[in-house]
Amino acid sequence: MEETQMLYEIKLMDDDFYKLIIKFAINLVFATLLIRYIYYRKTQRKDHLFTYYMISIIAFMICFGLKKLEIGTGMGLGLFAIFGIIRYRTTTVRIKEMTYLFVVIGLSVVNALAGKQISYAELFFINGATVLFVYLLEYVFLQSHENTRTVIYEKIDLIRPEKREELKADLEERTGLQINKISIGKIDFLRDTAQVKIYYHSEDPDEFFPDE
Known part of the structure; x- marks a missing residue:
């Protein structure tokens, strides 16, 4: 039975696949609220939508893969240090856009690495509270x-x-x-x-x- 679930020593599917789908859906929903319905509604700039969505997805996939492979903390920190040296040479990126980028990456990392130590209620609270504070700062407290x-x-x-x-x-x-x-x-x-x-x-x- 074990052999029928393997293809070239790789499992066709395991229980973590369903966790991946659920976590990815949560991450995508809150990323959309943040990127499409808060950032884009405020700035009307389509040029950063692609970047924010793709970085959110890639950061999520990388973190989920790192956790699945149980790669050491040192290698994980080294990998994310790569993000620290990324520069957009062709255009000037304002601090506000970089802050949105940091928030998108942060939520993706949290959603991907969430394990048994954190419940779905806590995960929804982290995402919801972050998106809520971004909304309040953009549309209520710092409107002008x-x-x-x-x-x-x-x-x-x-x-x-x-x-x-x-x-x-x-x-x-x-x-x-x-x-x-x-x-x-x-x-x-x-x-x-x-x-x-x-x-x-x-x-x-x-x-x-x-x-x-």
Whole structure:
């Protein structure tokens, strides 16, 4: 009977296969909530969806395989150190995107390595609490950010304190932003220009201007 379940010394199926299916389904559900319904809804950026999904799946499969093969802790840490040297050379990845990437990998590792010491209730709580906190931070507590940009302003006659409202109105008309505060920096009387720093709120720090 044992021989009929083997193919070239590899089992055709064992009980861990069903555990793999259940854990993979849990990981995929919570990854979808995090990636598709929180991250994508907030940023509308499709370019990172493929990356997040595939890293989630691959990290899960690697961890499940490492646990199944009972590879030592040292080799496991060495393998995940590879993730630490990954760089996206072709584009700048913001801290927020890297944080989402870390969360995706973290949940995948937890879901894959969960064993007898952790119940499904605890596993659902870990995933659910993580996704819930990400949602609350994105849509409740940190819904907008105060950003600052410095512009070179040529209407030097408007930088006087008594014309602050005129200066604000002119800057809002030019930039299309709702400005909260204005500070005057260096003034160049030879060129009739001044450095003006504007403060405004937006949901995306890079929504209106590129990084300085």
